[in-house]
Amino acid sequence: MEVGLRLAVPVFEGVDKETFLRDVYPRRRPAVLRGVSVGTCCDRWTVDYLAERGGSKDVKVHVSAEPQMDFLHKNFLYRTLPFDVFVRRAAEKKHADFFISEEEYYYLRSLGEDPRKEPADLQKQFPGLAEDFCIPQFFQPGQFFSCVFRISSCGLQLWTHYDVMDNLLVQVSGRKRVVLYSPQDAQYLYLSGDKSEVLDIDNPDLERFPDFVKARRYECVLDPGDLIFIPALWFHNTLALQFGVGVNVFWRHLPEESYDKRDPYGNKDLVAAARAMQATERALRALEDLPPDYRDFYARRMVLHIQSRAYSCPQEEAVQRDYSAQSL
Numbered sequence: 001m002e003v004g005l006r007l008a009v010p011v012f013e014g015v016d017k018e019t020f021l022r023d024v025y026p027r028r029r030p031a032v033l034r035g036v037s038v039g040t041c042c043d044r045w046t047v048d049y050l051a052e053r054g055g056s057k058d059v060k061v062h063v064s065a066e067p068q069m070d071f072l073h074k075n076f077l078y079r080t081l082p083f084d085v086f087v088r089r090a091a092e093k094k095h096a097d098f099f100i101s102e103e104e105y106y107y108l109r110s111l112g113e114d115p116r117k118e119p120a121d122l123q124k125q126f127p128g129l130a131e132d133f134c135i136p137q138f139f140q141p142g143q144f145f146s147c148v149f150r151i152s153s154c155g156l157q158l159w160t161h162y163d164v165m166d167n168l169l170v171q172v173s174g175r176k177r178v179v180l181y182s183p184q185d186a187q188y189l190y191l192s193g194d195k196s197e198v199l200d201i202d203n204p205d206l207e208r209f210p211d212f213v214k215a216r217r218y219e220c221v222l223d224p225g226d227l228i229f230i231p232a233l234w235f236h237n238t239l240a241l242q243f244g245v246g247v248n249v250f251w252r253h254l255p256e257e258s259y260d261k262r263d264p265y266g267n268k269d270l271v272a273a274a275r276a277m278q279a280t281e282r283a284l285r286a287l288e289d290l291p292p293d294y295r296d297f298y299a300r301r302m303v304l305h306i307q308s309r310a311y312s313c314p315q316e317e318a319v320q321r322d323y324s325a326q327s328l
């Protein structure tokens, strides 16, 4: 199979706030960070400890018979389980108690107290465990948005998507592969909203998604204790190589009013972006009133106009810049 360009995510060792802000953050590109202190969680969070300290509060989890969870075509169920029961189930390969099949896969993305209004915060939902987790102080306290628990069965793969906030994902236990794509390659990802239609990124259906091979693939494997900085708008896809526990922290790097107030997940388009997308829809509806040859002509002119007014650098330049990254 024809494969696209594969690049390694750069690794930074012994990162403190100063080196993060000087060497990593301004590049606005993904980076693996090692040697960042995140508290005692990496030593303490065994399955038994999580079950005991996390308690039996109900959590809503994703359950699927297949390892690749597909949000767009919903191949999973939402089910509610006591947290301790969930953790033990997610850690086992075969289940005596199950919803779909004895080999089903589990995924928890923790939610706020009122999931439609409040962002997740480990401190509020799991105070007994939050004591063991120390949020890296790489941003101002006022920029904090959410702190999300992520627990996956071995083999679980999460669909490719972007978020609108900057993100530090801390891998506490288990190994996880992370694949990322640049926002500048969005045109090759067959998007439906914030998610890619291409579910199997390792064996994509190239008849349906012929341009997917043009997307530059950035890849890394996180070991326990590793962090990855995922800048806002970078697409990411995760694959749990082992049962794994992670925590991610989203923060706002733009003024608060830029973000949609009704967004507890950190993935709704910025207010101005949503307005621009709506205006595009209106423009497209206006084009429908034209005969096909005129519609085609004006659509092409609109694309050129948008490119010349709004692209920050031509696509070829963006590709060129990345050839300096290390190929896999």
Ligand SMILES: O=C(O)CCC(=O)C(=O)O
Residues within 6 Å of the ligand: 150, 152, 158, 163, 167, 169, 236, 238, 246, 248
């Ligand atoms: O680690 C995972 O399971 C997914 C992480 C993710 O999607 C995120 O941090 O935004």
